[in-house]
Amino acid sequence: MTASVTPNRLRSSTRWEAPPAAVAEFHRRMPAYAPTLLLDAPDLAERLGIGRILIKAETRRMGLPSFKILGASWATYQALCAHIGHEPEPWGNINELAATLAHLRPFTLATATDGNHGRAVAFMARLLGFESRIFVPQPMSPARIRAMEAEGATVRVVAGDYDDAVALAAEEASDHCLVVSDTSWPGYETIPGQVIEGYTTIFHEIDDALEASHLAPPDLVVVPMGVGAFMAAAVTHYRSGGHEPVIVGVEPLTANCVQASTLAGAIAHVPGPHESIMVGLNCGRPSLIAWPRLAAGIDWLVSVDDDGARRAMRDLADAAVVAGETGAAGLAGLEALMTDPDALASLPDPSSLTVLTVVTEGATDPHNYETIVGRGHDTVGRVLTAMR
Numbered sequence: 001m002t003a004s005v006t007p008n009r010l011r012s013s014t015r016w017e018a019p020p021a022a023v024a025e026f027h028r029r030m031p032a033y034a035p036t037l038l039l040d041a042p043d044l045a046e047r048l049g050i051g052r053i054l055i056k057a058e059t060r061r062m063g064l065p066s067f068k069i070l071g072a073s074w075a076t077y078q079a080l081c082a083h084i085g086h087e088p089e090p091w092g093n094i095n096e097l098a099a100t101l102a103h104l105r106p107f108t109l110a111t112a113t114d115g116n117h118g119r120a121v122a123f124m125a126r127l128l129g130f131e132s133r134i135f136v137p138q139p140m141s142p143a144r145i146r147a148m149e150a151e152g153a154t155v156r157v158v159a160g161d162y163d164d165a166v167a168l169a170a171e172e173a174s175d176h177c178l179v180v181s182d183t184s185w186p187g188y189e190t191i192p193g194q195v196i197e198g199y200t201t202i203f204h205e206i207d208d209a210l211e212a213s214h215l216a217p218p219d220l221v222v223v224p225m226g227v228g229a230f231m232a233a234a235v236t237h238y239r240s241g242g243h244e245p246v247i248v249g250v251e252p253l254t255a256n257c258v259q260a261s262t263l264a265g266a267i268a269h270v271p272g273p274h275e276s277i278m279v280g281l282n283c284g285r286p287s288l289i290a291w292p293r294l295a296a297g298i299d300w301l302v303s304v305d306d307d308g309a310r311r312a313m314r315d316l317a318d319a320a321v322v323a324g325e326t327g328a329a330g331l332a333g334l335e336a337l338m339t340d341p342d343a344l345a346s347l348p349d350p351s352s353l354t355v356l357t358v359v360t361e362g363a364t365d366p367h368n369y370e371t372i373v374g375r376g377h378d379t380v381g382r383v384l385t386a387m388r
């Protein structure tokens, strides 16, 4: 694997406000909401010489194969409240919410995506009885497009990269169409801020699971980064309380826009083509509102090549976790960090560390998964329950 590991020279002691409790309360009312699994991976930890590796498996979240619905659902809800000018009538479940918003129809949710966020927005639109229009860059795997269409989305393939798709989606905004983007630009900051808030539910679930198991919080947290919204949620969580783990962000070598920005000292653009198999991370520019948190909160930046992601997918399959290409990036970054002499010199003894990594997606392209891992995703980590 080829990798680049750099310390973040912009790191500061800035603290952030914890998001409102209303975020987690909202998610509990979403259909099929349940905390995702937090797994202990002792074999993997032993192989990497690390005390403990915890894996938060966002491979199945409310029926979707990634964490993105947490941000898309909360931001959509907040945007709809702003659109109608008040909180909807009291509601207990999504069908009741859809009924209170039925007067808006026909109504559309639009966004750009490199896969998972668009699928989550389309899912949310379907639950609410709305339409969805999703703009995707080229190339985009047919399986990912089909998954969005299966949620009822109209998918527009844009001749260009992710940034071009974002620009086109932004033009859709109207009285009958809300743009629910996970990235931000000047003048469009509120909704992406709510996407970040939505993701923080993951870290609350981790705290709860560790507390219930009488385990200490992580010393090192590894998170994949595209535009950096998910990392901004990690920074919000871990730079607002008392406990401050080392935070590591991971990107593809060919789309390392957060790493390039920390090296440049300001938001930098990494030109395309962005063709990593870690498609969720193929972004050329960090999100404007995520950036201050990324700059202040991350300790180490790691960019990895596709071979690193492939190897991490296989390692995770051995640990019974189905991780798609993007989902495995965190482990690939951890593997690179653990062989970097400067990083090792600055960290405590690895054998004393508890490391948390978030596997942010499952097999979002089952055919690719089988090609890389050598077996179908449905044969990995199967739980067989014996009949009595």
Ligand SMILES: Cc1ncc(COP(=O)(O)O)c(C=O)c1O
Binding pocket: 066, 067, 068, 114, 115, 116, 117, 182, 224, 225, 226, 227, 228, 229, 230, 231, 280, 281, 326, 327, 360, 361
């Ligand atoms: C599976 C997965 N993991 C991580 C990310 C990165 O999230 P962000 O773009 O907020 O950095 C994405 C983004 O699409 C994703 O789909």
